[in-house]
Amino acid sequence: MASPTREIATAIEQAQRVADMYADAEQVLLQRIAARVADGVDQADEDLYAWEAARLAELAQLRKEAERIIGRLQRAAKAAARKSVLGAWAAGMDQAVINAVLGVHDAKVRKRLEQVLRDARRLGSEKLINPGQGVDELARQTIEKIAAVELAALRAVDDIYRQVIAETAGRALTGAQTRREAAQEALARLAARGVTGIGPPDTIRRWNLESYVEMAMRTATARAAVDGHLATLRDAGIDLVIVSTTPYSCSRCDPWEGKVLSQRGGSGDREEVNLLTNEPVTVRVTATVEQARLAGLLHPGCRHSLSAYLPGVTRAAAKPATSGSYDDAQQVRRRMRQAREWERRAAAALTPEVKKKALATAREYRADARRISTSKGLPRPR
Ligand SMILES: [Zn+2]
Incomplete structure (x- = not known):
């Protein structure tokens, strides 16, 4: 899977x-x-x-x-x-x-x-x-x-x-x-x-x-x-969620990693039942999902996610090994934007020579984007 x-x-x-x-x-x-x-x-x-x-x-x-x-x-x-x-x-x-x-x-x-x-x-x-x-x-x-x-x-x-x-x-x-x-x-x-x-x-x-x-x-x-x-x-019937840990670093969200959030209830310590032992357990709820969103978590382009938090069962994951940073991903996107720019120049070319040159430059930027993503283990750009 x-x-x-x-x-x-x-x-x-x-x-x-x-x-x-x-x-x-x-x-x-x-x-x-x-x-x-x-x-x-x-x-x-x-x-x-x-x-x-x-x-x-x-x-x-x-x-x-x-x-x-x-x-x-x-x-x-x-x-x-x-x-x-x-x-x-x-x-x-x-x-x-x-x-x-x-x-x-x-x-x-x-x-x-x-x-x-x-x-x-x-x-x-x-x-x-x-x-x-x-x-x-x-x-x-x-x-x-x-x-x-x-x-x-x-x-x-x-x-x-x-x-x-x-x-x-x-x-x-x-x-x-x-x-x-x-x-x-x-x-x-x-x-x-x-x-x-x-x-x-x-x-x-x-x-x-x-x-x-x-x-x-x-x-x-x-x-x-x-x-x-x-x-x-x-x-x-699951109210609590935990913020994922990503291999990418994102300064706005890093403080939220591994924190427990509530969908319906408020924040603070809360008595829950350990799903394995049926014993009471205290869970610290940092904020509500809405509060975390307002504070910037899950901002546009964010790679964090939320998943079920099960008292006594869920453990915060360790930070996965880095395979390409946020900056690397940004670099790839910058190259792709430049490729687009040269494709637009090609579309507006008045002579075959200008068009040919612009398309060649666009291809170079695309190749560069693919090269960076391959070497950094990022998803392949189209
Ligand atoms: Zn983020």
Whole structure:
């Protein structure tokens, strides 16, 4: 059986596919912009102002094309986003069963516990067929969040096009560059940045289409996995959970590792019954799950998880051997972002040579990302 954290990781990785759809659409949009800019760019005999006016007259057509591309994207992405969130929830429910029995050495206790959890898992599955409010609401909010950037993306396409036309005309006027060279330079600079915008109310900084969707999807699927997990434990009558120990270090969460949290009750010392001996045992509850979340535990991108805490049975796990730090993982993601940037530049290329060079650079960054992840034992980036 695959290790349980890997199952969750797989569910969360599926969220990346939704972000990939946006990255692909971003490239198609840049291609369309470049194609319109290239129109008549080499006709030196044509008046520069006439060229500029002709390009701007095509803005309405470009807008229609962009609307079609984004409309198609929206339909596909909505379905995929919902599937990812529900999948992560289900993976979280499975993990609740696997994790809880993992550390139980007493065969009788393990068997009884597994039965209780399987029943709870089945109950949860029925809710998923007719989804409970929790996961359904989370999926709905995620789709809404992603859809909110699409209008801004359309505006960004407009802005990029206008800016390239204005810059090209401005530079070609001074005669320092040919019209094509000026257009290529403006396109390359804007393509490197990608389709960006001022985010919806909850994001202050500028976002890039793909990174925004990626962050929204990762956050939602991670949340769904944890919530599915907790729902199964609650259905099984288990209130206490313990924070996992990861091989990665994360300064915000490290103090929480191995701590016991409560789903319903409060914090402080609590009398429980040792499941092995039936004797009373005092358990120190550090905080509620909600308090820990508010304090930063399970933040976006966090690799920690929660699992059942069984008094007298569960022992805090020792820190596993490191295989790749958080920084290594960040390095891989940085390379992948750079690869994307060069793929966008390729999409906006006006000549085969520029395109070829940009694609070669993108390939180098991808190879570099794979090399780092292989040497550090991290999951292989696509
Ligand atoms: Zn963390």
